[in-house]
Amino acid sequence: MTTPLSEFDTALTLTPVDSTSARSGGGPAFTAQLSDRWAIGGAVNGGLLLALLGKAASRAGEHSASGSVHPDPLAISAHYLSASVRGPARIETEIVRSGRTTSVVSVHLEQKQDDKPTGRVRALVTTGDLDALDGPEFITPPCPELPPPDQCYATTDTPQGFKSPGPFTERLDVRLTPGSVAWALGDFSAPGTFNAWIRFPDGREPDPISLLQIVDALPPVTYTWGHFGWAPTVELTAYVRARPAPGWLSMQISTSTYARGFLEEDVQVWDSTGELVAQARQLASAPRFTQKT
Amino acid sequence: MTTPLSEFDTALTLTPVDSTSARSGGGPAFTAQLSDRWAIGGAVNGGLLLALLGKAASRAGEHSASGSVHPDPLAISAHYLSASVRGPARIETEIVRSGRTTSVVSVHLEQKQDDKPTGRVRALVTTGDLDALDGPEFITPPCPELPPPDQCYATTDTPQGFKSPGPFTERLDVRLTPGSVAWALGDFSAPGTFNAWIRFPDGREPDPISLLQIVDALPPVTYTWGHFGWAPTVELTAYVRARPAPGWLSMQISTSTYARGFLEEDVQVWDSTGELVAQARQLASAPRFTQKT
Numbered sequence: 001m002t003t004p005l006s007e008f009d010t011a012l013t014l015t016p017v018d019s020t021s022a023r024s025g026g027g028p029a030f031t032a033q034l035s036d037r038w039a040i041g042g043a044v045n046g047g048l049l050l051a052l053l054g055k056a057a058s059r060a061g062e063h064s065a066s067g068s069v070h071p072d073p074l075a076i077s078a079h080y081l082s083a084s085v086r087g088p089a090r091i092e093t094e095i096v097r098s099g100r101t102t103s104v105v106s107v108h109l110e111q112k113q114d115d116k117p118t119g120r121v122r123a124l125v126t127t128g129d130l131d132a133l134d135g136p137e138f139i140t141p142p143c144p145e146l147p148p149p150d151q152c153y154a155t156t157d158t159p160q161g162f163k164s165p166g167p168f169t170e171r172l173d174v175r176l177t178p179g180s181v182a183w184a185l186g187d188f189s190a191p192g193t194f195n196a197w198i199r200f201p202d203g204r205e206p207d208p209i210s211l212l213q214i215v216d217a218l219p220p221v222t223y224t225w226g227h228f229g230w231a232p233t234v235e236l237t238a239y240v241r242a243r244p245a246p247g248w249l250s251m252q253i254s255t256s257t258y259a260r261g262f263l264e265e266d267v268q269v270w271d272s273t274g275e276l277v278a279q280a281r282q283l284a285s286a287p288r289f290t291q292k293t
Numbered sequence: 294m295t296t297p298l299s300e301f302d303t304a305l306t307l308t309p310v311d312s313t314s315a316r317s318g319g320g321p322a323f324t325a326q327l328s329d330r331w332a333i334g335g336a337v338n339g340g341l342l343l344a345l346l347g348k349a350a351s352r353a354g355e356h357s358a359s360g361s362v363h364p365d366p367l368a369i370s371a372h373y374l375s376a377s378v379r380g381p382a383r384i385e386t387e388i389v390r391s392g393r394t395t396s397v398v399s400v401h402l403e404q405k406q407d408d409k410p411t412g413r414v415r416a417l418v419t420t421g422d423l424d425a426l427d428g429p430e431f432i433t434p435p436c437p438e439l440p441p442p443d444q445c446y447a448t449t450d451t452p453q454g455f456k457s458p459g460p461f462t463e464r465l466d467v468r469l470t471p472g473s474v475a476w477a478l479g480d481f482s483a484p485g486t487f488n489a490w491i492r493f494p495d496g497r498e499p500d501p502i503s504l505l506q507i508v509d510a511l512p513p514v515t516y517t518w519g520h521f522g523w524a525p526t527v528e529l530t531a532y533v534r535a536r537p538a539p540g541w542l543s544m545q546i547s548t549s550t551y552a553r554g555f556l557e558e559d560v561q562v563w564d565s566t567g568e569l570v571a572q573a574r575q576l577a578s579a580p581r582f583t584q585k586t
Binding site for chain 2: 074075079081082096097102119124126133134135137138139141191192225234237239242257258261262264268276281283286
């Protein structure tokens with residue numbers, strides 16, 4: 001009996017393609033199917049793409065004669081090239097470094113657009129083995145105390161009048177704290193920070209690859225200013241710091257700098273034991289359309 | 294009469310090489326000379342390499358038929374592959390995206406080691422035009438009030454017994470605030486943050502490319518724990534948020550997470566008018582050798 005794949009793992013299905021057709025040097029290529037179930041604002045969510053690229057990087061060694069690759073993404077830097085859409089995608093890999101404790105893989109996701117291969121995301125991934133990391137803890141950000149998930153606000157609690165930005169909002173069970181949804185009631189006095197619980201609704205437990213999805217799963221913090229438009233990611237770097245324990249994750253996103261048409265967003269993710277498991281930062285374009293309710 | 298190049302600009306000299314010999318698709322290649330004047334702990338400083346790659350990316354369009362490139366680095370993500378040493382280096386570029394308001398360039402710096410091309414740093418660079426950015430300022434981190442530079446501590450004030458980590462420490466005029474040097478006197482009670490003034494000693498004024506050097510110019514914040522060993526950078530992402538005004542820059546570096554053998558370091562840089570001009574974050578390996586004085 002095989003357990004059916006979770007919705008997330010289905011979305012991350014990679015099919016190796018004949019490596020002799022790979023254009024890049026040294027690494028295998030994969031195909032994937034992007035589903036509009038993960039679309040938001042008409043484009044496939046950037047976190048899903050990050051997870052897909054992270055997984056392709058960690059598997060690059062399996063299908064290559066040119067070097068082994070460590071299993072877990074430690075640092076992944078993605079530069080977004082154009083909006084990804086539903087349909088087939090191709091992921092090329094190149095093993096840039098195959099070292100003793102870490103490897104570096106370059107990954108490139110492209111789709112055919114007007115019959116022409118068009119770059120969607122390019123990323124560099126440093127992989128390592130999370131289980132082999134050791135060393136004492138000198139400093140770590142304390143996990144914020146949040147009200148329990150059932151006292152927080154789910155997507156299904158969205159007030160009437162807010163148009164759903166897309167089916168992606170149903171792919172994760174997000175619970176924003178009461179202090180993080182004041183904007184939905186027209187209160188823009190506490191700008192720049194969201195706190196939330198997050199998990200997959202079908203019970204799929206978190207792992208290092210899924211953290212790459214999680215770090216880009218919340219609405220832009222510009223919502224707290226009443227800026228509800230899409231804030232397209234220019235660049236996103238995520239660090240996975242530890243293998244997450246099962247259960248709810250909690251996270252905080254914030255911005256310190258929202259000026260001149262760009263903002264940075266900083267993300268911290270803790271597992272159910274309170275351990276910091278991921279950090280991420282992205283540079284995003286300011287929302288194109290700003291509307292106050 | 295030509296003005297002699299500043300020391301920094303001399304170190305960033307790029308010579309285009311015949312692009313027909315470029316192995317990568319679409320972009321030109323350059324050669325550079327790495328000098329041990331920028332060495333620290335035996336390796337060339339990672340910030341100098343970041344600036345070199347940022348400059349190569351911004352110039353990739355000039356020497357290419359495959360697309361134009363915007364002039365300023367907005368986001369650069371570098372993954373460090375092996376330690377760079379004095380001597381010739383080759384930089385390959387690939388224009389990944391040539392868009393209306395931003396471009397993306399992949400850059401790879403390699404050196405010959407045992408007569409074999411060996412990767413040193415690979416980076417992705419999103420470039421844009423800082424002068425064309427506009428939009429109001431919604432939030433920005435306040436520039437910390439620091440004691441004036443002459444009340445801060447320069448490298449030349451280093452107490453006897455501290456061995457200089459290398460000539461790189463003379464390439465920048467760094468002034469750590471009194472609160473940032475307690476570790477030098479054996480006080481490890483305020484770990485994790487440095488505040489400093491910084492400028493080039495020969496009067497070379499800051500510009501966007503030089504900010505890429507600046508973000509990796511201070512000692513590791515692990516010094517505040519008495520951990521004086523080298524903390525090799527695994528990955529570094531920098532955002533340039535504005536063109537800096539002439540004069541002293543001020544900066545703050547801190548870590549929120551130093552655990553399991555890795556630490557992240559966050560950097561903010563303000564110009565002499567108090568505007569935030571750069572943000573950076575790096576993942577570094579914990580110092581290999583820990584010694585308390």
